Amino acid sequence: MRVGVLTGGGDCPGLNGVIRALVRRGTQEFGYDFVGFRDGWRGPLEGDTIPLDVAAVRGILPRGGTILGTSRTNPLKQAPGDGRSGLDRVKDNLAGLGVDVLVAIGGEDTLGVATALHAEGVPVVGVPKTIDNDLGATDYTFGFDTAVNIAMEAIDRLHTTAESHHRALIVEVMGRNAGWIALHAGMAGGANVILIPEKPFSIDKVCEYVESRFQTRYAPIVVVAEGARPVDEGVSLLDQRLDAFGHVRLGGIGQLLEGEIEKRTGKEARCTVLGHIQRGGTPTAFDRVLATRFGLQAIGAVRNGAFGMMMSLQGTQIVRVPLAEATREPKLVPPERYAEAEVFFG
Numbered sequence: 001m002r003v004g005v006l007t008g009g010g011d012c013p014g015l016n017g018v019i020r021a022l023v024r025r026g027t028q029e030f031g032y033d034f035v036g037f038r039d040g041w042r043g044p045l046e047g048d049t050i051p052l053d054v055a056a057v058r059g060i061l062p063r064g065g066t067i068l069g070t071s072r073t074n075p076l077k078q079a080p081g082d083g084r085s086g087l088d089r090v091k092d093n094l095a096g097l098g099v100d101v102l103v104a105i106g107g108e109d110t111l112g113v114a115t116a117l118h119a120e121g122v123p124v125v126g127v128p129k130t131i132d133n134d135l136g137a138t139d140y141t142f143g144f145d146t147a148v149n150i151a152m153e154a155i156d157r158l159h160t161t162a163e164s165h166h167r168a169l170i171v172e173v174m175g176r177n178a179g180w181i182a183l184h185a186g187m188a189g190g191a192n193v194i195l196i197p198e199k200p201f202s203i204d205k206v207c208e209y210v211e212s213r214f215q216t217r218y219a220p221i222v223v224v225a226e227g228a229r230p231v232d233e234g235v236s237l238l239d240q241r242l243d244a245f246g247h248v249r250l251g252g253i254g255q256l257l258e259g260e261i262e263k264r265t266g267k268e269a270r271c272t273v274l275g276h277i278q279r280g281g282t283p284t285a286f287d288r289v290l291a292t293r294f295g296l297q298a299i300g301a302v303r304n305g306a307f308g309m310m311m312s313l314q315g316t317q318i319v320r321v322p323l324a325e326a327t328r329e330p331k332l333v334p335p336e337r338y339a340e341a342e343v344f345f346g
């Protein structure tokens with residue numbers, strides 16, 4: 001049995017833990033042979049591979065990123081110019097390399113391509129990944145816990161400098177459509193305002209709250225997810241570039257708030273954008289364990305011929321769900337979660 005492995009989409013801490021578990025169990029327990037594909041779907045599209053054996057995965061558990069590389073290449077949008085579709089080219093390359101099963105580790109976009117490939121008869125097993133934690137078919141994905149801890153530590157540090165300078169400090173965190181990182185890091189870090197994509201906010205109300213915080217001896221900390229948007233007319237963000245899956249490159253909401261808070265309250269405001277720091281570096285213990293469990297179970301699914309399935313954490317159990325479910329409904333922060341927090345949500 002020859003198993004191909006790829007990691008697609010934005011990287012996140014824990015990807016190497018999945019690869020390591022797949023290869024170790026697959027080789028040592030089942031006698032499988034592995035081939036790594038470089039840079040997400042670009043690898044199978046172009047037949048670009050990397051050797052993958054037990055020696056190659058030694059020592060990678062604490063390492064962030066992915067030893068396979070990643071990209072947002074979308075084979076469903078590629079027309080190589082030789083009459084074949086991108087998907088056909090992937091299929092031909094897999095067959096040419098003698099790959100019997102493909103394990104795709106990725107988020108909604110990567111698993112969407114995996115779903116399409118499986119529908120065309122290719123044996124595929126999926127492992128969910130996103131630091132945003134917004135994949136519907138699993139309670140958690142690895143990478144999220146690491147990102148939340150990084151953001152929480154940043155908020156802890158910003159409290160003391162905000163108080164010393166009597167400034168409003170704004171922290172922009174990742175979260176395209178879902179505010180899970182902002183919610184968890186904001187709650188864990190004791191932020192005063194949390195702004196998330198699920199709940200459009202009024203800048204005036206945020207400013208009122210910021211001013212009321214200054215009446216006390218505390219300086220306000222505002223956590224804003226990059227995808228959060230004001231209801232106000234006439235304020236807009238600059239960057240509108242799209243990636244291969246049609247997503248807008250986000251950013252700028254923290255900067256916008258900095259300017260609006262200063263203008264409307266007369267108080268000094270400063271913004272810190274955490275950006276890719278949240279995705280880099282070593283995974284937390286929680287993420288290492290989850291990634292390892294996903295990897296072990298995914299190669300078990302290969303062994304059982306459970307193709308077209310994705311690993312999912314439900315409660316404390318890892319179960320298999322149809323790949324198509326992973327991409328069906330995004331998991332957003334429900335209103336009851338922000339209603340219960342003693343924080344201002346805009």
Ligand code: F6P
Nearest residue numbers: 010130131132174175176226250
């Ligand atoms: O989808 C995960 C994510 O980290 C989002 O939170 C963010 O908008 C996006 O990826 C940024 O990705 P990149 O900068 O790698 O294109």
